[in-house]
Amino acid sequence: MKQAEQMPAMSESALVEVLSSSLYPGAAHNSVVMVLAYCQAAHLDPMLKPVHIVPIWNKDAKKMQDTVMPGIGLYRIQAARTGQYAGISDPEYGPPITAKLAGVDVTYPEWCRVTVKRQMSNGLVAEFTANERWLENYATASKDSAAPNAMWKRRAFAQLAKCAEAQALRKAFPEVGSAPTADEMEGRAFEETVRDVTQSQPAQVEPEALPEYPDELLKENAIKWQPLIDSGRTSPEHLIATINSKYTLSPAQIETITNLKALDGDAA
Structure with missing residues (x-):
């Protein structure tokens, strides 16, 4: 047995302490516990810091609330693990604009464009481009000010590039999540989050207009999905959502996919 395998497992409280201090x-403390729970549920290594703790203004509670959010690094890892990640373009920027926001002078790019490439199953490489505007993405110094925070003022170009890359990765690899x-x-508020997500969703086709998902295809794909679920690269919930965008799943089929995550435990 290798030496690493002989090391005793770290207790949850000890791991929370390590994450808090490093x-x-x-x-x-509760925010770090949330991080650990998120990583355990998604089968992620918390020591790689795949997620971040982001204070977001909760209008109903009238206070900042810590929220666990994925980092751009997690999207990159998940895209690479598909084996179909074919590269990414250098960010392209719109003309620089110098303006005064709430009394603060700032120079920022009007927009940033990033293209992610994915090799499809037929061998062709598809390109997915996202174009994001700085004014629609920058984080403010406080909920009552239009001035950018220190990071968005100092790294106006780099921060916007991350946002454009994240959007392009979601387009190219919907399995990384939404x-x-x-x-x-x-620097955003929960109220803004709900509005933005609602407005960005495409019009949904009525379920009756979609073809039924073939049982034969479900049986064939279930064999491929199981190792992806076991490794944390996807989840039954994501598979159901993806299929429902093109087919109509029956209740029995939904139950079959949902139970995939329990196969390992049942077999033990």
């Missing part, structure tokens, strides 16, 4: 210094990244949500 990767999330100054974060509230949750916004920490860079996109910093």
